Structure formats: structure tokens, C-alpha cells
């Protein structure tokens with residue numbers, strides 16, 4: 001049977017590393033769950049296009065900054081506040097919820113086949129809330145295009161210390177123009193930038209193509225109701241998804257906070273740009289395997305989660321509803337796939 005949506009009223013303290021401060025990450029628990037419906041068809045509203053963060057124009061950036069500033073100003077218990085938004089990630093990632101009917105088994109959306117769809121929905125609602133706060137339902141999140149040479153540094157908008165997109169808990173040595181190491185192993189191996197770019201492109205090819213020839217290899221292992229969590233990650237989840245997390249976080253913090261640990265990662269606004277790129281690359285991979293990409297298994301298709309929408313309504317979503325980006329009303333800016341030519 002599929003993993004069911006958690007009971008928000010039954011939220012336990014998260015399981016954190018010993019060195020993490022006491023943290024409550026249970027989101028506000030609401031009532032009156034409604035089932036997700038896709039937005040009006042693309043024929044009636046144009047697709048909203050998520051841009052590459054390093055190519056964003058000043059107008060879009062101004063909207064984004066205003067939206068995040070407003071989100072940070074909402075009362076802490078408003079389910080749309082920035083505080084509540086990062087808690088959602090912590091709760092689903094640090095064992096705060098039990099599986100319905102299995103009080104000894106937690107829900108964990110990482111290290112399994114729920115990784116891509118859960119984060120897709122998480123960003124979808126986050127983006128709609130930001131849009132609502134600035135009265136613009138065409139608003140889109142930017143993506144951190146770390147798979148292309150032009151995007152392989154922390155995007156400037158996040159490095160601006162006077163921006164609401166800035167976060168102090170990041171590695172000070174990894175600021176622009178220092179290039180990301182997609183195979184980061186918590187030590188800086190400094191190589192010439194050209195060489196680093198080249199290595200990154202080859203890692204992308206390996207994780208997106210050579211190591212991703214079957215759905216399970218890319219998406220992650222099956223995880224059903226009654227299963228132990230963490231059955232196994234897909235090719236992208238540890239590298240480069242995990243490596244970009246640890247590369248971004250601050251090594252002087254006990255657990256690489258913020259980006260370097262699940263519980264704290266979504267406190268950094270750059271989390272959402274990082275995951276927009278992960279989401280985009282799922283879409284790209286799916287496009288490389290027409291008709292042969294999705295699991296047909298109902299335990300995947302019917303796995304369910306709960307999120308708050310832009311009206312602070314609690315919505316139950318199912319994996320089957322997020323597979324088609326166009327049906328969800330958005331697309332990604334076409335920036336090319338330079339790694340597709342970078343066979344190792």
C-alpha cells in the first residue's frame with residue numbers, strides 16, 4: 001500500500017544530531033483537508049516559466065525579494081510564514097511523523113522514490129504562497145543552474161548581504177566567484193576553474209545518464225506503507241543534490257547548518273533555488289526517456305502528503321498529480337544541457 005499523508009496532530013520532536021539545538025519543527029496543525037486539484041489548463045493561462053537564477057532580470061528579482069521579505073514578516077504560526085515553511089521540510093525529513101497505522105515507523109521522504117515528487121510539491125506551494133503575498137499569481141522561483149558553467153557559483157542574488165535572500169550560515173570560502181564542486185567531499189580540492197567545470201559536467205553526465213538507465217536507479221528505491229525508511233537513494237540524490245547542500249552550508253556550524261543538514265536546510269532561501277534545479281533535472285531526465293520514465297506502481301502513484309496552500313488551506317496531494325509539469329502550470333527556462341556531451 002502507498003505511504004499515506006501524515007496526521008499533523010500527531011507530530012513528534014524531530015530526531016536531530018546530538019549537536020543540534022533543541023528545535024521544534026512541527027508545523028501548525030490545521031483541519032479541513034481538501035484534495036489537490038491541478039490549476040486551470042494551460043490553454044486558459046500561460047505556463048509560468050522558472051528562470052535560471054544567474055539570468056534573472058531586475059524586475060523579477062525585485063518581486064522575489066519582496067515576496068520573501070513578506071513571507072519572513074508573517075506571524076510565526078501562519079502556515080505560510082517562512083518559519084512554518086522550513087519546518088515542513090524538517091518535519092518530513094527528521095522523523096516527526098509516523099506512518100499512518102505504523103506507530104513504530106516514521107515517514108522519511110529522502111533516500112527513496114518519494115524524493116523528487118515530495119520536493120516538487122513542496123516548491124509548488126512555496127512558490128504559490130510567494131506569488132500570493134505580492135499579488136502576482138504568475139510569480140516563479142528561480143533555479144540554481146549549477147549544471148551549466150554560467151551557474152556554477154552561488155548566484156549573486158543570494159550572496160548580497162542586504163537581501164532577504166541572504167543567509168549568514170554558509171561557507172564563507174564558497175562565495176562567488178568560487179566554483180561549486182559537484183562531487184564535494186567536505187574538503188576543498190582547489191583546481192583551476194576550467195578543470196572544475198569540466199569535472200562537474202562529467203559528474204552530471206554520470207548521474208543523469210550512465211548511472212540513471214532505469215527508473216529505480218534515477219528515482220530511488222520503493223518505499224511503501226509498513227516499510228522501514230531509507231531503502232535507498234537514486235543517482236542524483238547523494239551527488240550532486242547532497243554535495244551541493246554540504247558545499248553551501250557553514251562548516252563552522254556543528255552540522256553544516258543551514259544547508260548542510262536536513263533539519264535546517266530550508267532556513268536558507270537558496271534551498272528553494274537548489275531544489276528548483278533538482279526538480280528541473282527530474283523533468284529533463286524524464287524527457288530523455290519518453291514513455292518509459294515513471295513508475296507504474298500504484299504504491300508510488302498514490303503516495304500522499306499534506307501541504308498548506310496560498311490560502312492557508314490544508315491540501316492532500318498524490319504523486320500521480322505532479323508528473324506533468326505543464327499540467328501543474330509551469331516550465332523551466334531553456335538553458336541547454338552542456339553536460340549531455342560530457343561523457344566521462
Ligand code: C2O
Pocket residue numbers: 089093110119241245265275
Ligand atoms: Cu529535502 Cu535537498 O533535501
